Amino acid sequence: MAGFFRHKSDHGTQAELELLQNSLSAIKNSNAVIEFAADGTILSANGAFLKLMEFNLDEIEGKHHSIFLSKEDASSSNYQKFWEDLRSGVHKSAEFKRIAKTGREVWLQASYSPVVDRSGHCVRVIKIASDVTQARLMNADHSGQIAAIGRSQAVIEFSMDGIILDANENFLSVMGYSAAEVIGRHHRIFVTPEDASHPDYEKFWNTLRSGQHEVREYKRLAKGGREVWIQASYNPIRDLNGKPVKVVKYATDVTKAKLQAADYAGQIAAIGKSQAVIEFNMNGTIIGANDSFLQVMGYEASEIVGRHHKMFMREEDLGPTYEQFWLDLQAGKFSSREYCRMANGGRLVWIQASYNPIFDMNGVPFKVVKYATDITQQVRQREKFSLLSLVADETDNSVVITDRHHRIIYVNNGFERLTGYTLAESIGKNPGKMLQGNNTSPDTVARIRQKLAAGEAFYEEILNYNKRGEPYWISLAINPVRASDGSIERFVSIQANVTETKKRSLEFNVKLEAISQANIIAEWSMAGEPISTNKTANVASAGQLSFVLDEASMRELLSEGKLRRELNWPSDGPVCWLEASFSLIHDLEGQPERILMCGVDVTSKKASAVNSAQAMSDMLGDITRTVETISGFARQTSLLALNAGIEAARAQDAGRGFALIAGEIRKLAASAGDAVTEIDALIAASHAKVEAMGGASPRSKVA
The missing domain is CATH 3.30.450.20 (PAS domain)
Incomplete structure (x- = not known):
């Protein structure tokens, strides 16, 4: 028995294993x-x-x-x-x-x-x-589309008998309701009682229940009875068995558009007076055209009505692209850009035009209206300018044209003269990689690449190297050339050789630096506010220009444009005297905008002059004292001579000879007095000159 069960158990296990293996x-x-x-x-x-x-x-x-x-x-x-x-x-x-x-x-x-x-x-x-x-x-795509529609349109859902199931915020906002006020109620709350009781309303819901959708403009009533016009589609949603289970309505509020319809009609009429207008049915057959269009194209109405639009097309413009153009219009897509068309007699006309599909009440396009403006002259002028900009062989400047990937497609003779590279050697190469060298600024290269990547026009100066490895500086202006769709087709670069200008600029900077090292340089605004100074001077210590120049000097500077003065430069340290030149710096329109001072330190020279003046003053003092002594001697001699003359007169004949001598002595004393007077005048003049040589007081503005 035990064997039987063991056998049965083994047999059952084997069967289960086979079943598992088969599964x-x-x-x-x-x-x-x-x-x-x-x-x-x-x-x-x-x-x-x-x-x-x-x-x-x-x-x-x-x-x-x-x-x-x-x-x-x-x-x-x-x-x-x-x-x-x-x-x-x-x-x-x-x-x-x-x-x-x-x-x-x-x-x-x-x-x-x-x-x-x-x-x-x-x-x-x-x-x-x-x-x-x-x-x-597919689910991600469908979910994204539904979410996008929900963000941009008013959406509401109904059961198949018209009961409201849900509504998004856009719909509730348009209709002025909250969700609680509409969910569970019938769609008829949005229509007038007259419309709700009309047979067409019941037919409308029967159509939806049969699985057919409805698309057109509808008049609906918002909360409070406000009239709202919507462009809407009612879309039955089917289950997996194809049975309609609910209706989703997508709507756009077109109330304003409806109210403006009359205004639009007037505007369209005005457009018809100012623009060329032509109408086509959806297969491209001409229905009608206004006088402006007929005049532009050189036809009579009878010559074009009933014919196809392709009569205005050049042979080379017909083909798959043209066929797709009409398929897009038939699908309701409008087209707007510049078009080349062929007028009567084969004359080419350029127009700026829009082809606009016109929809019926069911949203189906039934004709195309084209509004056009003749821009033939503008296009010809633009083409002329384009050719002139490309044909640049006669200019001394270098002209380089690259494709949008920065590969050279054209260089002019100026480029060949500047770089030594021929057109054949340059085609297909990147100009930067070909011309930049070891000492080309990486920052400048980075800026250029950034501007090119952004598609912006720009100006730069950069160091390049010619075919012989010789450096030269260029001013570089690059402009993108765009296609009609806005994409970049090519870049046009104009380059001028500024090597000599750069050398002169560098030499000027070196000279200016040398001058700055040897002189005191400061700048003020026209209002007298300090602007800048070199490392030798401290313009902050000088402060306002009025601390340096008095009003009279300022008037002279503004009148003459320049001024030269010896002045005591304001300083917190030792006294500093400058031999200073002031000049007006003008802007591009010639108006003064800054005041520049360049001063030479003459403190040592001034100190020497002061010391010399003091020595001269001391010497003149000694001379004055000596002259005063001589003057005293002359007065005493004159007095003695007078007394001698009196005594000689008393002696009568015996004193006649002595009287003659006394007269001569008086004359000598008078001459000595005159000499002393002249010496006094000379000493006074010398004192004045010595004082001038010594200079003004230490804190005066202007010497």
């Missing part, structure tokens, strides 16, 4: 299957999995599951926990993003099933997966 084979035949060790090492994979992930078995066998993940995902803590959970026997089932051999993203609906031994330890993991990439992409 597993069925699963493998219909799904992508891969097996892993407990640590994630790939053990095997069926053909469906290998085909889906674009691998061969020998490319993945023995490798880790992480080869199907991006580096970021494979290194994440979530991924580590994922395998820890599997090893602990936790089943995983979800949608997973994986990476195929070619780098393509693959989305899998997959289940990871741990296989445990009798002791409960995970020994392997079996993954069964289905490719849901397309469904995932």
Whole structure:
């Protein structure tokens, strides 16, 4: 008996194993299957999995599951926990993003099933997966479109009997209701009682219940009875069996457009008076044209009505692009740009025109209206300027034209003379790489690349090298040339050789630096505010210009444009005397905008002059005292001579000879007095000159 049951048990186990194997084979035949060790090492994979992930078995066998993940995902803590959970026997089932051999993203609906031994330890993991990439992409696309529509349009949902299920904020805002006020009520709250009771209203809902959609303009009533016009589509939504289960309405408030219809009609009439207008049916047959259009094209109405639009086209413009042009118009897409058309007699006419599909009440385009302006002269002028800008061989400047990838497509003779490179040597090359050298400024190169990448016009100066390796400086102006759609077609560069100007500028800067080292230089605004100074001077210590020049000197400077003065420069340290020149600096219009001072330090010279003046003054004092002594002697001699004359007169004849001598002595004394007077005058004049030589007082503004 025991044997029987043992036999039966063995037989049952074998049958169960066969059943399991058959089930597993069925699963493998219909799904992508891969097996892993407990640590994630790939053990095997069926053909469906290998085909889906674009691998061969020998490319993945023995490798880790992480080869199907991006580096970021494979290194994440979530991924580590994922395998820890599997090893602990936790089943995983979800949608997973994986990476195929070619780098393509693959989305899998997959289940990871741990296989445990009798002791409960995970020994392997079996993954069964289905490719849901397309469904995932489609769902994302549909969800994005629906979300975009919901953001831009008023949306409301109804049951098939017209009961409101939901409405978005745009719809509620248009109609003036809250969600609680409309959900659960019937659509008829938005229509007048007359419209709700009309047979057409019931027919409207019957049409929707049959699965047909409705699209047109509708008059609806907002909260409070306010009239609202909407451009709306009622769209039945079907279940998986094709049965309509609800209606979604997408609407746009066109109330203002409706109210402005009369105004638009007037504007259209005005346009017809000022522009060329022609109408076509949807296959391009001409319906009518106004006088302006007929005049531009040189036709009578009878010559064009009933004919196709292609009569205005050049032969080379007909073809697939032209056919697509009309297909787009038939689809309701308008077109607006410049067009070349052929007038009567083959004359070419350029027009700025818009082709506008006109829709009927059901939103279906039924004709095309074209509004046009004749711009033939402007286009010809523009083409002329374009040719003149490209034909630049006669200029001494260098002209370079590159494509949008910065490869040279044209250089003029000026470029060849400047660089030594011929057109043949330059074609296809990048001008920067060809001409820049070791000492070209990296910052300048970076700025140029930034401007080119941004598609901006700009001006720069840069050091380049010619074919012989000789450096030269250029002023560089680059302008992008754009196509009609705004994209960049090419770059035009005008380059002028400024090497000599740059040399003179450098020499000037060196000279200016030398002058700055040897002199005191300061600047003030016309209001007298300090602006700048060189390292020798401290303009802050000088402060306002009024501390340096008095009003009279300022008037002279403004009148003459320049001024030369010896002055005591304000300083917190030792006294500083300057021999200073003031000049007005003018702006581009010739108006004075700054005052410049260049001063030479004459403190030592001034000190020497003061010392010399003091010495002269001391000497003149000594002379004065000596002259005063002589003057005293002359007065005493004159007095003695007078007394001698008196005594000689008393002696009468005996004193006559002595009287003659006394007279001569008086004459000598008078002459000495006259000499002393002259010496006094000379000493006074010398004192004045010595004082002038010594200078003004130490804190005076102007010497």
